[in-house]
Amino acid sequence: MTMLLGPLADDLWRIGHEDTTGNPWIDADSMGLGLAAGLLGELWLGRHVRIGQGRLEVAVEQPSPVDGLGESIVRLLAREASDFTLASWLSFLARDSYEQVTRRLAEAGHVRPQRRGLTGSAWVATDTSRALAPALRLRFRLGKGYPLVSYELALLGLLSACGLEKALLYPANTPGVLRERLAEWLRWPDMPPALADLVKHTRAAAGRAVLTARHPQLSL
Template sequence: MSAQIPLADEFWLCAHDTVVRRAQLGSRPLGIGLAAALLTELVIWRCLTISSGRLYPVPGATLPDDPALAPVMSQLIEEERRNRSHRLDPTPAGQRARDWIAFLSADNRAADLVVARLSRTGLVSRQERRSLLGRPTVYYTPTDTNATGWPAVRISTALQKGRELSELDLVLAGLMLATGLHQRTLALLEQHELVRLAEQIKRRMHIMLREILHHAETAVGETVMTR
C-alpha cells in the first residue's frame, strides 16, 4: 500500500503520531519538508528540473493530473512566463528553489495541498477542537496506523539488514534527516546504519533530488538560527 502513496503524503503521515494525534515536527520544518517533497515529485514526474539552485519548468511537459502538484506546477509556469516577459534574453532564467520552498512552506500552503490530497484517499480525517472562547480549530489526523508507521519500519529494516533503499525511500529518509524527524522515526538505528544511509544518499540518489534535499536542510537550519 505504501508504495502507492505519493512522497509528500508519506512524509506527512510519518510526521504525525496516531496515538497522541499530533505532529512530531513543528509547523515550520514540517512545511519545509512537504514543500521539498512536492518539488521532488514534480522532478520525478519530469515536469521540473533543478540546477545550481534554480528550478526550470520542462518545456512542453504535461501538467500533472494531481490535485497537489497541478497548482504548484501551474504557478511555476506562470512565474516563468512573467519572468520571460520582462527580459530580452529568451534563455530560461529559472526560479530560486529556496524561494519556492519558503513560499510553499509558509501559511500552510504545502500542508494544505497534501492534506487535501490525503483526504481523497481517506488516510486522514478532519477533526475540530473548540478553544475556551468557543472558537473552532480544524486539524487533521491520520486514520491508519500502518500508513504512518510502515515507511519508517521499511527504511529501518532495510538499513539494519544492509540492503539498498529505493530512490524514493532514500528521498523520504533524506527529508527525515533534513527536518530532524529521523530523531523519532529512525531512532532505533545505530550510528553505523545512519552512516550507511548517508552514503547511499550520496552515492545513489539523483543529483537533482540531492539538491532539493540540500535546500530543505538549509531552510530548516536557517529557521533554527532565527528562533
C-alpha cells in the same frame, strides 16, 4: 514488506506525525518546508520539473501531473517570469504546504480530524498500519542494507533535511546502525544531482527557519 504509499509529501506527513495522536515530531516551520520540498520532489520524480544548481525549470514537453495539487504548482511555475530559485519556491510553497497536503490526505480518506476537548482538533490517521508503512519500510531496508530506489532516497533525504530523523530512527531496535547507514546514503557519490540539490537547499532553509525562530531580530 508493505510498499511505500506515496506521494512523497504524503509519506513525509505520515512519518512526521505520531499515528494515534496526530502530534507532529517537529515545529510547524520545519514541517512546512519539508512538505514543500516533498511537493517539489514529487514533481521531480514525475519528471515534471528539472532541478539543478539551486534552480527549477518546468519540463514543458511532459504532460501535466495527474494529481491536482502537483498540477497547480506546475501552473504557478509556468506563470513565473523570473524567479526560479529553489530557495524562493521552498519559502513560497511552505506557507500553505501543510494545509494543502493535509487536505489531499483527508480527501483521499487517509486522515480525519479528531477533537481534543476545548483545545481544538488534530488530524489523525484513519488506518494505523497504512500510516506506519512508510517508516517501517525505510527502517527495514536500511536495517537489511538493501539498495534504495530514487523514491526511498528522496524520502530519506528530505526527512533528514527537515529534522525528522528522530521520527524514523527513535522507535527502531538498532537506531545507531540505521543512523550510520542513513548517513552513508546521504553521502552517496552517485546520488542524483537534482535530489542532492533539493536536499541541500531544504536543509539550509530549515536551518534558517530554526535560527530565525531562536533570534527573531535576524529576520528584520
